[in-house]
Amino acid sequence: MAGKLLEIKNLKTSFRIQDDYYAAVDDVSLAVNENEVLAIVGESGCGKSALAFSVMGLHNRAKIDGEILFNGRDIASASPNELNKLRGKEMGMIFQDPLTALNPLMQIGDQIGETILLHHKNISKSERRAKVIRLLDKVGIPRPEHVFSQFPHELSGGMRQRVVIAMAIANEPKLLIADEPTTALDATIQSQILDLIKELKDDMHAGIILITHDLGVVAEMADRVAVMYAGQIVEIADVHTLFEEPLHPYTRSLLNSIPNSEKEQEKLHVIQGIVPALQNLPRTGCRFKERIPWIDDAVHEEHPSLHEVKPGHFVRCTCYKQFKFPDEAKEEQHHGIS
Numbered sequence: 001m002a003g004k005l006l007e008i009k010n011l012k013t014s015f016r017i018q019d020d021y022y023a024a025v026d027d028v029s030l031a032v033n034e035n036e037v038l039a040i041v042g043e044s045g046c047g048k049s050a051l052a053f054s055v056m057g058l059h060n061r062a063k064i065d066g067e068i069l070f071n072g073r074d075i076a077s078a079s080p081n082e083l084n085k086l087r088g089k090e091m092g093m094i095f096q097d098p099l100t101a102l103n104p105l106m107q108i109g110d111q112i113g114e115t116i117l118l119h120h121k122n123i124s125k126s127e128r129r130a131k132v133i134r135l136l137d138k139v140g141i142p143r144p145e146h147v148f149s150q151f152p153h154e155l156s157g158g159m160r161q162r163v164v165i166a167m168a169i170a171n172e173p174k175l176l177i178a179d180e181p182t183t184a185l186d187a188t189i190q191s192q193i194l195d196l197i198k199e200l201k202d203d204m205h206a207g208i209i210l211i212t213h214d215l216g217v218v219a220e221m222a223d224r225v226a227v228m229y230a231g232q233i234v235e236i237a238d239v240h241t242l243f244e245e246p247l248h249p250y251t252r253s254l255l256n257s258i259p260n261s262e263k264e265q266e267k268l269h270v271i272q273g274i275v276p277a278l279q280n281l282p283r284t285g286c287r288f289k290e291r292i293p294w295i296d297d298a299v300h301e302e303h304p305s306l307h308e309v310k311p312g313h314f315v316r317c318t319c320y321k322q323f324k325f326p327d328e329a330k331e332e333q334h335h336g337i338s
């Protein structure tokens with residue numbers, strides 16, 4: 001079995017808002033193995049990016065508590081210098097918006113070349129150029145010699161994202177974090193980029209954290225899935241289990257929001273509302289409680305924890321045991337099932 005590459009233990013990432021700190025990631029524990037894709041899903045504002053940025057050490061002013069073990073070494077308290085050495089070499093990140101990740105004033109080849117240079121100080125200019133061209137080719141960019149001397153604004157969105165991926169993999173990282181890598185791209189390009197990420201996993205046996213709110217992408221890409229709500233993991237399971245036997249009301253709600261003609265009826269089971277703003281997140285009890293007000297208070301745990309319902313399948317709060325969507329409950333009443 002592949003080894004544990006990243007192990008996050010009780011991670012808490014808090015931002016200062018006015019005079020107080022508020023945790024956007026609140027007591028998250030998870031692991032990523034080599035050669036696996038762990039998808040992190042949840043609506044906007046659940047804390048997915050805050051989690052990814054914590055792992056990469058990219059938060060400037062956040063307060064980070066807990067452990068982030070990368071190959072067994074705690075990097076949560078690593079110095080900026082140590083983190084710089086890890087980033088781009090051992091860990092690479094693909095951002096949502098390729099334009100913000102690229103320097104508009106620098107030729108593509110030089111930008112990728114700089115990343116290589118960060119970790120291979122003695123590489124010659126010609127070796128560097130050859131390596132950049134190989135990378136551009138690897139990420140499916142046609143005419144790489146020509147693109148080498150182009151600027152980001154001369155490329156399409158899909159090509160720019162390929163460049164960002166080339167930068168992220170330039171030093172063959174062991175861990176790749178892709179934060180909504182295809183959100184800004186149209187559907188055809190999206191599937192090409194996802195295929196490329198899959199190929200990279202197969203080639204480099206890297207561990208990949210894929211952040212997305214798109215469950216179609218999860219189904220296609222992930223080995224395991226962590227569902228986040230209000231800064232916490234509410235369910236984690238292998239991808240098959242998550243889609244076939246989802247337990248947490250939030251997971252079930254997310255899955256029901258995917259259009260599916262075979263499950264026409266289930267489209268009705270959608271939970272209203274949004275993730276509360278950081279300052280207004282409930283900090284005690286079940287954080288999802290306020291979005292399922294028809295469920296009796298007594299079914300929620302006072303201090304919800306993750307329960308392992310079968311090996312590798314964890315769910316938070318016992319409310320999942322009693323949970324029904326309102327129209328499911330109505331239907332059962334109608335048929336005399338209690």
Ligand SMILES: Nc1ncnc2c1ncn2[C@@H]1O[C@H](COP(=O)(O)OP(=O)(O)OP(=O)(O)O)[C@@H](O)[C@H]1O
Nearest residue numbers: 015024042043044045046047048049050051277278
């Ligand atoms: N630097 C910051 N300062 C204050 N609050 C922040 C900061 N960064 C994020 N937040 C807040 O933390 C919460 C989690 O944000 P985060 O960006 O991690 O969510 P997300 O799940 O990645 O959402 P999205 O899919 O929209 O990126 C949100 O309420 C957000 O407003």
